[in-house]
Amino acid sequence: MIKRNVVSVGLIGLGGMANAHRRMISELEQLQLMALCDVNSELLKRIGEEEEVKEEKRFNDMEALIADPDVDVVISIVPNHLHAKVLELCIQYQKPIMAEKPFTLNFEEAEDLAKLYEKLPIPCMIGFSYRYIPSFRYAKKLLEEKKIGSIRHIAVRYLQSFGAPLFEVPYAWRFNKAVTGTGALGDLGAHMIDSARFFVGEFQSVSALMETFVHERKDPISGEMKKVDVDDYASFQAVLEDNVLGNFVTTRNAIGSGNQHEVTIYGDYGTIHVNCERPDEIDLWTKEENEERPTFKTKKVPEHYQKQQLQDFADLVTDNQQVGTPTFDDGYQNQKVLERIIESAKRGQSVKVD
Known part of the structure; x- marks a missing residue:
């Protein structure tokens, strides 16, 4: 669990839904946007400048962001076929994550992740926003x-x-x-x-x-x-x-x-x-x-x-999990x-x- 007052966030995926998450991060004093990742370099540059994220913290490769020691937690807004991979990497690097739904592309991927997660659990929230x-x-x-x-x-x-x-x-x-x-x-x-x-x-x-x-x-x-x-x-x-x-x-x-x-x-x-x-x-x-x-x-x-969705994520990663957090x-x-x-x-x- 993270004991610091401010948690550094790495955001993976900068498409439409990421705009809502950027806004939510900005509304919480506990979360600070530290790093960005997207395969679209032009989009990455534009959002990086808007959020004043340093160039060395703008990544095209999601594993590089997840592995970065300055990134405390990950928020992932990627297409469905990448959901399992992001979760797997976060488990391997022991990085807490808020991942979007659906959980994985199919149930076979979910079963493989469950076996890995049982051995190496991490704080993990799924974006069931309703x-x-x-x-x-x-x-x-x-x-x-x-x-x-x-x-x-x-x-x-x-x-x-x-x-x-x-x-x-x-x-x-x-x-x-x-x-x-x-x-x-x-x-x-x-x-x-x-x-x-x-x-x-x-x-x-x-x-x-x-x-x-x-x-x-x-x-x-x-x-x-x-x-x-x-x-x-x-x-x-x-x-x-x-x-x-x-x-x-x-x-x-x-x-x-x-x-x-x-x-x-x-x-x-x-x-x-x-x-x-x-x-x-x-x-x-x-x-x-x-x-x-x-x-x-x-x-x-x-x-x-x-209640703001990412408030529950901030509580989860700082060892203050709330009832009903997905x-x-x-x-x-x-x-x-x-x-x-x-x-x-x-x-x-x-x-x-x-």
Whole structure:
């Protein structure tokens, strides 16, 4: 564990999502951006100048950054096919890491990492960012307080529209199985799985359906049509801990949806609904005393449920781990569920998770 007041961060991957992490690092006094890594030298130079990172701390090779003794911890924002490699290197060099989801490209990689991690554990956080939506955190507290009684079933949707034919999105790495592993399932479905685990518990079995709607997309460089070999749509039913039933749908072809990750939890005495697009509100149906005809009421989430994602990472690496921090095991279990969903869709039947 790191005992210093300020932790030096090495950021690997400077694409779009890295901008959010740069902002979060800047908001925390405990974290200081020390080093950068990207294969794009032009981007590396520009971001390096913006962040005032010394030239000798700008790397094209991720192992060089991870091995740097001046780097205390690593934050990794790289394409999916590199997730396992970054984690492996951090374990080998014993560098704490915050890595993005999905955990790995496939479950085989996850199993290999788990064996290595068991021998050489490190502080490791996985970027399941929806645990840090205020309404999701408030819902978790209400469930712990049994506000709606025993949970009976849960419905989870994560809908986006950018992949629909209307928008003529060109071919990119997210449509290439060798780089991304899966399509909507790993990109969005991983968050659905984590939300269900966060609110309810472990998955026991799944029964799934996956489909590709747009089979070819234009290569922006060559202009040629390239085959899409990942899913545009995935849905599955599940049995979770304590026999809670679940219904899940995700797609990047839902025209009209922006970034619509929503969860509805049904209990014996009420219902909770949250939507990440309304982060500071929660919809709650419970029967209050003297209320004859209860209806859904929208409540403001108390301010103390606000929490910055990287605050948990800072606490984790300084030996102050908080309850609910998504760790290596959360990433591993998530990848296992993803694997069983793929297996179920291929076999056309229900599959046990363990």
